[in-house]
Amino acid sequence: MMKKPNNMMLQTLARLIILVVLSFSIYLMLAGHNSPGGGFIGGLMTASAILILYLSFGLNPIKKVIRFDYIKIIGIGLLLPGITGLVSIFFGFSYLKQFFGYFHIPLIGEVELTTALPFDLGVYFVVLASALTIILTIAEDDK
């Protein structure tokens, strides 16, 4: 795709846009428990932000900047929900039982922490990495 990425308008705008999109995606991911959002949506949003980068700057330059192996991220994402589920077993509850509590953290104030957060983070990673892997694999395919 994008044989000669020299679209200046797109590149300049992309630098601005992805800042907004990325921060919004992280907000969506974290806010998911109480307002619209969550791991799935956040993951897709981050994926589309990174896609904008690939679209505007081309595959190889971005690959030098983002050096994650997405398949490994999928693995980590799959492990996270599985392991958070296991935690409750050690305390004698059923698998995947959720706990939550309110904690006071200096500077930030009262924060709700849940075991659903690492669970959702796993979903986030899997969705993000899956979308990117599929698209990049197809993009890199030169038949």
Next chain:
Amino acid sequence: MTLLHWAVLSPFIAAILIPFLYKYLKRIHTGWFVLILPLALFIYFLSFIPETSSGNVVLNNLDWVPSLGINFNVYIDGLSLLFALLITGIGTLVVLYSIYYLSKQKEKLNNFYVYLLMFMGAMLGVVLSDNLIVIYVFWEVTSIASSLLISYWYTREKSIYGAQKSMYITVFGGLSMLAGFSLLYVIAGTFSIRELIANADLIMASSLFIPAMILVLLGAFTKSAQFPFHIWLPDAMEAPTPVSAYLHSATMVKAGIYLVARLTGVFGGAPEWFWIITIAGLITLIWGSISAVRQKDLKGILAYSTVSQLGLIMSLLGAGSAAFYFQDGDSPLYMTAILAAVFHLINHATFKGSLFMAAGIIDHETGTRDIRKLGGLMTIMPVTATISLIGLASMAGLPPFNGFLSKELFLTGMLSVTEYGIFNLEAIGFIIPIIAFIASVFTFLYCILMFYKTFMGKFDISKLKVKHVHEAPIGMLISPIILAVLVVLFGLFPNLLAYSIIEPAMAAIAPGILSPGEFFDVHITHWHGFSAELFMTLGIIVLGVLLFITFRKWENTAFYRGEQDLFNYAYDYGYDGLIKGSQWLTRIQMTGRLRDYFIYMCTFIMLIMGYTMYRYNLPLIQNLDLSPIPVYTWFVILVFLGSILTIPFLNNRIAIIITTGVSGFLVALLFVLFRAPDLALTQLLIETVSVVLFMLVFYHLPKLKKVKTPPKMKTIKLIISIGFGLMITLGSLSAFSMGQEANYESISEYYTENSKEKAGGYNIVNVILVDFRGLDTMLEVLVVSLAVLTVVSLIRLRFKGGEDV
């Protein structure tokens, strides 16, 4: 989780550590680490003997899925303890043996020990669980572990063949067994074996009794290699010899026997149970012993002999089940059969284990297992020869070894069947001891043949691949020596086992027959006077020796020259047919065109929904208490419909992609209008990402061209699309009006009420995803990852031509 639960699960936990031990402590043979576990478990299980021999049972409960009646309840009585001791005891010896059998330089020890531990844990799970579903799960794990071990040398074609064969046959049986368990649950409402036994009368009276019984027996017979499912066991001999000694003679193949013994309390007393098991056992016994004579491979002989011995134990359990008919534990008439079954089970594990290990030693030192090439090893391998002699004499039923005792008991059991006076036995019962007699003659024959061909005669090094043949290292001999010592020990002092192991196991097989505090009378002696059994044994020896002396006469007959089991042809033809049939079916329906697949799917859904609607007098559209539709919603829907109706008339691919995108974004808009921000966000993002995807594949797509479809086909497609849409519409409308009519409380009410309270979140959609239905989400994420792997392997690993497929 009690200590017992951990004991069952400990092999699995140990299996996780094996790859690390193998990788980082390469200098030490991994087997030494593994050895600790079965030994510790064996000692641990020994500590239960005082408990079970005084007639007590141990039951530790652990809820797993209580709402479905599935609980991981560990249950120890005489029978499960006997098996647990076999599994861990033989397991210890086999691991010790394998340390010397498998070289740490050449073999992938990590794979071997992971599979072996997996098997050990699963097998313990099968025999120690009280819950049928838990048994089923562990049962299938043993099948998988067994296949993995058979295909341990996976580059050999025959290993793969054997592994597949065992997998197909045992998993087929396992699935039938699951169906049988489900039927039992339908009848009695429980998966617990103890409760099933308590409700045996109810089960016996049910019309599902026979189907449930047959399905469960299919599982037991396939696992225990009963005729005609025995064909997988000889092919399983491709596994390394420690595995054959452990899984395919001492433990796993006895899982079916365990199941039959365990469920005798549920099914026993029915004539069908008696007949099916006794007859299947006897046919297996005679078929196995005759086939064993024809084998030329040491392990082949042992495999068929295992088949036949399993049949022997099975037939004894069948004969013993009559005890439930009479509800009388005092009579030695049928209790002898159960006693013989339990005693022979132990004896078989000892002598067959030692024989397999001896065969492994011969294979290891001479490089062949073909009895036509072997001979004269007696002076070269005196220890192995002695071990084999003891094992074979015991298997042939010669005094003073333990095999003699259980063989006599077996003959007593079979003779007394004719005196039962039930199930029309007086008419055709006489045939049972005759079959037992003939099979024993052949058993005797292959025992002599095996010993003579391997250890006697002339030693000819030119037939062997190796240059020097010598006795095995001492480490390899320890395990078979221990087993051979046990053979002698149990033979001379059978009453060592009588009330510690055998009697509790008998009481467990026949629960409820004894009143509390009573014990079965177990008295095993060598000498019963000049009884019919003694003369039968003498007859077996005389006939066996006669057949052996005339060996030269029938050596060249077709019977001896061929060794292929007839049923293998049936399996091979059936397997080929299955593959060809499925290929044919796939060729017909897999056109490679998405539109055809859509036709299949839509038609199928239409048929199913149509039938359901017809069956329940639908569609039902009344009392539609619909909310008013605002003007802007109408507008969105009209544009949506317009965009969809445009697509079939477009000829430009970009236009099609954009129009499809429009309809997608309009759906997102609809979600917004219905105040579902999460759905709307997801839909928007998915549309965005799919636009990118479309752009990517755009290069690769073939040119869009008009396909000439015959008008008839066009009409059919039109009908299917309209019909499908109509069906969905009618379905949802009916569901809605039915809900209105029945005044269902919507399930969402529960979530709205409990979302904040139980899960600490206000966003119901998210709370459902990560908490209420967390397991679903976890598995959905797994599906997504699998889809990714599929895409990656389809594209990156595509054949470029020239590969060796």
